[in-house]
Amino acid sequence: MKFPETASSDERGAGPVDYDAELHLHNRAFRSACAVLAHERVLDIGCGAGKTTRDAARAASAGGAMGIDASGPAIARASALAAAEGVRNVRYEQGDAQTHAFLSQSFDVAISRFGTMFFADPIVAFRNIRGALADDGRLVMMVWQAREANEWSMAVQGDHALSSAAFSLADPSAAEGILDAAGFAHTTFQDVHEPVYYGDSVEAALDWIGGFQSTQEASQSRDAASAERERARLRGIVAQHHRDDGVWFDSRAWIINARCR
Numbered sequence: 225m226k227f228p229e230t231a232s233s234d235e236r237g238a239g240p241v242d243y244d245a246e247l248h249l250h251n252r253a254f255r256s257a258c259a260v261l262a263h264e265r266v267l268d269i270g271c272g273a274g275k276t277t278r279d280a281a282r283a284a285s286a287g288g289a290m291g292i293d294a295s296g297p298a299i300a301r302a303s304a305l306a307a308a309e310g311v312r313n314v315r316y317e318q319g320d321a322q323t324h325a326f327l328s329q330s331f332d333v334a335i336s337r338f339g340t341m342f343f344a345d346p347i348v349a350f351r352n353i354r355g356a357l358a359d360d361g362r363l364v365m366m367v368w369q370a371r372e373a374n375e376w377s378m379a380v381q382g383d384h385a386l387s388s389a390a391f392s393l394a395d396p397s398a399a400e401g402i403l404d405a406a407g408f409a410h411t412t413f414q415d416v417h418e419p420v421y422y423g424d425s426v427e428a429a430l431d432w433i434g435g436f437q438s439t440q441e442a443s444q445s446r447d448a449a450s451a452e453r454e455r456a457r458l459r460g461i462v463a464q465h466h467r468d469d470g471v472w473f474d475s476r477a478w479i480i481n482a483r484c485r
């Protein structure tokens with residue numbers, strides 16, 4: 225497993241870990257792959273709290289960025305953060321990217337950091353996104369590789385793994401087939417092998433893991449004894465991954481690039 229030599233505490237943030245802190249090493253690779261130009265109009269799919277949308281808006285100083293997410297609370301948080309950070313050329317909308325009525329050809333690049341694996345019908349969704357892009361537009365998205373390549377899922381989630389949706393674009397030939405069917409071409413895959421950060425202490429990491437939907441769902445189906453065994457199992461695993469600079473788990477993602485023509 226590769227450990228970061230230059231992870232800065234600024235990027236990790238202070239206090240409780242959040243998704244941006246967890247993925248701060250992935251985000252460097254993602255921002256560089258997005259290569260947003262000053263004049264571009266960017267669409268961020270499944271933007272969550274919208275960090276990647278704001279990063280894109282800052283790069284698109286003469287253009288702008290829009291983030292879309294199905295979650296109302298995520299959009300409210302993203303909008304509040306944009307206002308707090310003074311990013312003016314960004315906007316957020318709540319909606320399902322699969323069916324949202326985007327204005328035809330109104331974006332130059334669609335980006336997504338782990339927001340495109342959950343569509344009810346991926347071909348329909350990517351076709352909809354393709355329609356929102358200019359003829360010479362491009363798609364840049366980060367998705368998880370197979371679960372077996374992701375220690376955070378295998379070790380932490382154990383037998384209560386995330387639904388397979390999180391890994392739905394892991395297989396390159398299947399992902400390329402979906403994108404081809406949706407009208408994209410020239411699909412490429414960049415291997416991103418960086419660890420995820422789960423906090424600066426065992427307690428912080430256990431708090432973060434306790435908030436995962438998969439952890440919460442699994443805990444509902446356990447009796448008291450089995451819940452106690454699971455807590456002990458997790459504490460042991462987290463302790464094994466605690467190093468001087470925090471708690472890290474290995475992970476593997478793809479950055480998928482595709483073009484409209």
Ligand SMILES: C[S@@+](CC[C@H](N)C(=O)[O-])C[C@H]1O[C@@H](n2cnc3c(N)ncnc32)[C@H](O)[C@@H]1O
Pocket residue numbers: 243244269270271272273274275276292293294295298319320321322336337338339340342343344
């Ligand atoms: C793993 S989170 C990633 C959030 C964000 N991209 C980030 O990196 O911080 C996945 C996000 O995709 C959103 N999402 C899932 N399906 C969606 C859909 N069909 N349309 C829009 N957003 C969707 C979820 O609400 C969630 O916020």
